[in-house]
Amino acid sequence: MTVTWRVGVDIGGTFTDIVLFGSNGTIHTKKISSSVDDYARAIVVGLAELFAETGVTGEAIEEIRHGTTVASNAILEQKGARTGLITTKGFRDVLEIRTLRMPRLYDIAWEKPAPLVERHLRRVVDERVDAQGRIERPLDEDEAARVVQALLYEGVEAIAVCLLNSYANPAHEHAIAAIIRDLAPDLPLSVSADVLPEIKEYERTSTTVINAYIMPIVARYLRSLRGGLDRAGVPARLLLMQSNGGLMTTEAAVAKPMHIVESGPAAGVVGAQALARAKGLPDVITFDMGGTTAKAATVERGEVTRATEYSVGGGIMMGSRLLTGAGYLLKVPAIDLAEVGAGGGSLVRIDAGGSLQVGPESAGASPGPVCYDMGGTEPTVTDANVILGYLNPGHLVGGAVRLNAESARAAFEAKVARPLGLELARAAHGAHLIAVSNMIRAIRAVSSERGRDPRDFALFSFGGNGPLFACRMAEALGMRRVMVPPAPGLFSAFGLLYADVEHHFSRSLRRQTRRLDLAEFNAALNALSSQALDQLAAEGFTGAEARLRRAAALHYHGQSFDLTVPLPDGPITADALRALEEAFGQEHERTYGHRAGVEEPVELVSIQVIGQGIRAGEAQPLGGVPSRVEAAAPAPRHIFLGPEEGWVEAPVIRRADLAAPQTGPLIVEEYDATCLVLPDWRASLDDTRNILLDKP
Structure with missing residues (x-):
């Protein structure tokens, strides 16, 4: 049988991640430095290198799924x-x-x-x-x-x-x-x-x-990418990840590029949702930590939590619904993310009051952390982790990036430890803990500030730096289970392979629910449904491959903020309308801690229809094993766990070594990420090679 391939491509500020997934379950991965002047070039070059390594040809590629920051960068950089x-x-x-x-x-x-x-x-x-x-x-x-x-x-x-x-x-x-x-x-x-x-x-x-502002930018980028792929002999259809977690065609993205502004962060959450469902975990908090930021989102009862609007360029996206207005508002559905300026490249500094601070400023891809030896002089979180022994100076990205530990120590000593009067390891550990506390703000923003208790969730950790901090984060929040997927540093590219084509349609229909004309309501829903089905049919999705989901945004009469709740299938009847009011009341209580009495009028604000295109029989990379061979685990090394535990010797192992469960402290090293398992945490592998971390 002929093997066909799908590609997931996620562009970050430092690396472009590529995942090649075959219809026979084979997975190939590649990390390549991002080409900031022309992001499309790194995709084409990376694919060419993967083809040379694997023997796969461009004609065998069926589909390329892409998460891009081109639209958001255009806004952020004006x-x-x-x-x-x-x-x-x-x-x-x-x-x-x-x-x-x-x-x-x-x-x-x-x-x-x-x-x-x-x-x-x-x-x-x-x-x-x-x-x-x-x-x-x-x-x-x-x-x-x-x-x-x-x-x-x-x-x-x-x-x-x-x-x-x-x-x-x-x-x-x-x-x-x-x-x-x-x-x-x-x-x-x-x-x-x-x-x-x-x-x-x-x-x-x-x-x-x-x-309008980003239409020419996105169109130009997609033309460049399409041209590069065609010249490289890759005629595959190209799909773009939307901010809401669905995919859209390039034609749709050119017409409405507003839907791909937060394209990059959405893919990892979609992948986490798919894996969590497969493992029977209905409630998870996703934690994605890269080089510049850390992002958190929730999957509740198997569904991704979405926001109806968000701001671009307003700095860190935190959870309060009141402290808004900093950036440029986009009223489009998007995965509800909280983001903080804490990543591997976040700068560690002493402020004017003599306190140690981490981020939100970052060393970025260039010059990067001091230990990268690319001209950076300001210490970063990555430098702290090298000093603490958490990162292997010779192993980053499978050995492709070597870290200068001595430069990191010298910079940290001169600019952090000595001014604070602290021993070097304690200063680095302090920076590590401050980074943890900063990132906890993002998790609380999508959990406790939304009326959810993080202890009721599992932590799904990915990104190049996520597994390094996962245990520490979970301990601080009282969470007892952490899941680290295969290839966590490339997981956002994996997430693209789990997504479905989606189109969101909405319209205002402001009516009090108890005075609602059901005929008008159903007619409006049917009109949106027809739009969605027509759009899907134009892209080749008909019959069972075209699915519809419906929702309504409501609030109590006089409120400014809306909450969105699902609408049942079929015509909306008086009974269905009463059930909708009750569902809104329950969601209001979950979110804000209270609900109004039955006499308080509920007002419908808008209706929404989501059209999903589902490819029948499309394989998913559940349990797939990347073909990249894991190197032999290096010798144990000493790591610093804090002033109480001090320096301890920790085994350094590969993911495969967790076939037999082990208890921390230990370090799991991989091509694209490092996982730190703290003392008293039990690490094991499940049947699809996820690392499960449990605290008794």
Whole structure:
């Protein structure tokens, strides 16, 4: 039987990770340095090297699944397209007024980020549609044409159109879109009625503008990648990971790139969900620690927790629903992630008050930690871990990266230990513990701050640095089980192989549930379902391969924040509506610790339909063994566990050696990650080669 292959590619700031998965269960992996000037180049080069190593040919590749940071980098670095905005007269400054929320309470020096569209590129038309969709002032198409021509004269590279109440009646927006297509048929265009037909002016405007801002960047990147793959003889179809954990085609990504802004972090959570389900773990907290940040998310009752909106470029994404407004708002479904600036490259420094601090600044890929010998002079978390004996100086990435332990010791001694008056090992251990405490904030943000007790969850740890900190994190949180998947340092690339094609559709439907017209409600749901099925059919998913999930966003009358709960299949009846109210009340109590009485009216805010494309019989890499041969385990080495335990000798083993359970302290070394097993933790392998860490 002919073996076909699927590829998962995840790009990080330091490494590009590639996983090649065959229909016969064979797995090949590759880590290659990211090509920051052109991320597509590292993908093509890495695949060519894998082909040379394995004998696989480009024609045998069936599909490439890709998580990318191209869209988020364009926003963070302010390198998106020169964008124009057309809006209703009187609403020119919505992007600057925002929602008046302050991310830093009492900080009068905080400044809002500059709008992505300069004021002179924000133009207005004198039209008005009311909240019920009635036209109060018709659009003057001659005026609209003059506004479009003025923006074209300014040299805009994309245009966003967002008029007041267009979610209720998009006629004026579509008329302006027609004018733009007539005057500039090739200009990227983002229309709010097509992008986000929902209430709330700032959220809708911001999302529409971001979509336009990154359209040319994403289109250019995907053209470059497609061209490189074609020249390399890899004609496989390309799918992009979305922020919500689903996959989308390149055509869909070019039209709505707003869905791939948080593409990279989502893949690992999807993979964790699949493995946790397979192992009978319905509730897990994922912990992904790389070189710059650590990210946490929850999988509850087998389902990934999603947020309905998030901010890009607002610094660290922490859990409070009140401290928002720092970045650029995107109102699209996304995996609910909390992120902190703590990774292997996080800088260790002494602040003005004489206290030891870790992050959020990072040494990045260049120059990197001091021990990388690439010009870095500031000590980092990785340098601390080398000093503590946790990392093997000669083994990183299978020996491809060698670490200079002496340089790490010298930098840490001069800049941390001596100024604090501490012995070197104690100073490094202190930095390690501070990194742990910083990362615990991310886990609490998605658990206790969401009304969940982390002790009820297992910790699913991956990323190049995640397994090194997993036991320490779990101990601090009272968690007693940790799972470390195979190839944890490449697990986000693995996660891409578990994902399904998804498309999310929504619309505002603001009604009190007890006054809801069921015929109107069902008609709106059916219309969204038809959109989803049509989109899936266009991509080849029909019949049993096309699945629909439905949800509703609700709040108590007068509230500002919504909670999303699932809707049952089939027509919504009065009984189903009462069950929906009850489900909302239960979720409100779980999240906020209380619920209102039955007399309090519940208000429907919007409805959502998710269309999923499921490939029948598609193999999953559960239990697959990467073909890369594990090197013989090096000799035991001394590690520092803190002032009480001091230096102890710890065995250094391979993952396969855990076929017979062992108790820490010990170190498991692999091609792409190192796992530290603390004293009293029991380490074993399950039947699909996950490392299970249990604390009695």
